[in-house]
Every structure is written in C-alpha cells, then in structure tokens.
Amino acid sequence: MTGTIDPVAEQTPAFPAARAAGCPFDPPPTVQALRERTRLTRVRLADGSTPWLVTRYDDQRALMADPRISSDVTRPGFPSPSPVRGRPLSFILMDDPEHARLRRMVTAPFAIRRVEAMRPTVQKIVDDLIDEMLAGPRPVDLVQAFALPVPSLVICQLLGVPYADHDFFQDNSRVLINRDVTPEERWVAVDRLSAYLDRLIGEKLDHPEDDLLSSLADRVGKGELTRPEAAQIGVLMLVAGHETTANMIALGTLALLEHPDQLALLRESDDPALVASAVEELLRYLHITHNGRRRVALADIEIAGQVIREGEGVILPNDIANRDPEAFPDPDRLDIRRDARRHVAFGFGPHQCLGQPLARMELQVVYGTLYRRIPTLRLAARLDEIPFKHDGAVYGVYELPVTW
C-alpha cells in the first residue's frame, strides 16, 4: 500500500447515504439529487469499490428485467452490501435457470386465489391482536404488540414453523439484515437459522403436514432437492416473510399518523379499492428495502452513452425510482388515491418479490382494520424520539409507542 488516495474514488458519492434530518420518509437527498443530474453514475461503497448506480425509473425497470444482469452474489464484481460466504439465501442470489427451478417449487401458495383464501384467517389474527391491545396497558409498542406478530403468525402457518419459536427466528433475522453487524455475526445467524430449518425439514420428512416446508421435504424425499437447498429456501422464506411486512405495518402507520388527512380518508372509507390503493401508495412512498437492488453485468450494457462493462457491479436504488417525477407526478407527496401500482417496491424482473400477493393482502387487512377499530390511535412520543432503522437492510422503526 502506498497510502495514496484514488482521486476518482474520493469524488464519487458514497452509497448508501444518510437521510435528511427531519425527513424520515424520504430517500437520502444526495441520492435523489443524482437522479436529477444523471442517468448513470459511479458510487463508492464502504469497501472502497465503485459500482454503477442507475438513477431513473425506466432504466431501472429495464435493467432489472434484462438477462444481461445477474443476481449471482458469488460472481466477481458483485456489489454485495457485506462480505458473503457461499450463497446463504438460496434463489434470491441466483440466476436462471437455477433460480426459476427453485422459485417455482414455492410459488403455489402465493397464487392470488390461494392468498385470497387466507384472508379470513389473517383478518382473525389482526382482530385478535387488536382486542389484546385494547385490553392491555397504554401506551404500547405497536411493533412488538402488532406489527411483528401479524406477518410472523401468517408466515409460520404457511411454512409450518412453530410460532412459539418467534423470539429465536426474529432475533436472528434481525442480525441477518442489519447493516452494522460484522460478517461473522451474520454468518452465525445464518447458520443458526439454517440448522433450525434443517431440523424442521427433517421432522416434516417423517410427519408431513399441509404446509410449504412439508412440500419441500417431499421434494427432498423424491430427490428433486437436497436437504441443505430445502433449508436455505426455508430460511429465505421465513426471513423475507416477516421482517419486510412488519416494517411496512409500523412505518406505514407512522406515515399515516404524520399525514392526518390521508389517514382520515382511509379511516372513513369502506371501499376496499381505496384500501388497496393506499397499500400500493405506501409501498411506493416508503420503499423500505432501501439498500438498492444489487446486480453484476454479464455483458457490456450501454446506458445514456456510457457503458457498464461486463463484470462491473450495478446498484438499482428502487427508492429513488419510486420518487421519479417522470413515473409519478408530484412524487414526494403521499396520496393514497393515486394509481401507484407501477411502483418498484417489490423490485422488477424475474426476482420480483415472490411474497407480494401475501404482503399486499396482509397490508390491506391491517390498514383496512387498525385505524377503524382504534380511531383515536396516536403517537405516544415525538417524531424525533422514534428510533428509525437507518442501519438495517430493511428500513422501518425499531419501536413505535402509541396510545389512544
């Protein structure tokens, strides 16, 4: 090492960047400003590498659906948020055809008709948790009392994971998606979750039930899948299935409390179409997966007269695409009546969120029920006292003290 500083890297904006103080719902202003200036630029990651960052909605969508772009985290040049060991999270980090083969093994229960059939169960879970909150002490932390239990109970039932183990899998999931833990800590969490799911798959091999882990165990029995592959898929589904939705419930509630006119519209309407529209708009506006989609180029790709070379890393920060005025007029305004369905909060291309029908239905039930059953719901702290997950791969709040 000579100790000289690479002048190009020094001038390159850092990514991820910090949000502005007092604007907890908006993407970092420095990243938003990049979109206004350019379609393609280099950014600097914590490890010193300088991958490309694609700023606009249209370019991001096109690239996410482009077969010349790879999700394979083991390829050199992949701009991983943290050092990786192997491929811990199954097909989310793979390319087709392997990705498609594995993904199709778990898509059946997420079909729209199957998810709709679960709606009464989710409604009951939501109603029961609200009953418990209303009967309990005030103020209460909405995250622990409501936002985390709803999707955790639902994904446990779908997968066939005992909900009694929720402290274990919630704690380890949190380590997995935290930005500020060491790679070693993250690997330990992955190993714990993998061992846990491996044990459950073993149990389902002997005693199959009507759940997704049993269907994976069945494929292991038939030799279509190895047991470690099945366990990795289980870890992916369990982690992705509860943290994201939980953050949308808590952060969505906070955003609505801070936009009382929008909250009133939602509370006073009994039109399911408005509730569905509010879900899409909150997904767009809040965009919680704020580390950007990460990819590496498999071939030279030209954008706006510049060339992303084969083997170079690409970051697609979907949060600023969802605030692109070309795609969404007046993008920084939360407006639950707009048609926001074309947002990229679930990504785009072959990796677009597998759980989105379920997440949508859960959020529709929650946003359509919580504020009607507790119409005087309000924050029990000042906004600047709320701890935000600036350090997590999934944005949200650690705690949300509320009362009524």
Added chain:
Amino acid sequence: MKVTVDQDRCVASGQCVTAAMAVFDQRDEDGVVVLLDPNPSAELAEDVRNAAALCPVMAIMVEE
C-alpha cells in the same frame, strides 16, 4: 384485442390476475399464468393493458 402469454418466462407474481381476473388465472401446481380469454372484450382492454405493463418479465403480449 388479442392476448398471448409466455408460461416459460412467467415467474408467478400474480400481477396479471390482480389486474384482470376475467382474463388471467394461475396454475394450481406452481402459480404460473393461465390465459382464460385470448380475445377479451373492449371493456376489459384497459385492465389487460395494465396487466401487461405490470408483468415483471414481459410475459404478456397484447395486439390491439
């Protein structure tokens, strides 16, 4: 309007079914798209165009 779908490319996101339930459905075994109506009527045209625009892998082709 004439609609075709590419089942090989489909990733079972369900977007088309939500957008136009009368035209698209999903296979029971893996959620892959099934075309119910290749010649949807004029009043469904807007929903079908939306489905095609929402499909994350461009597996829905629409000829006007």
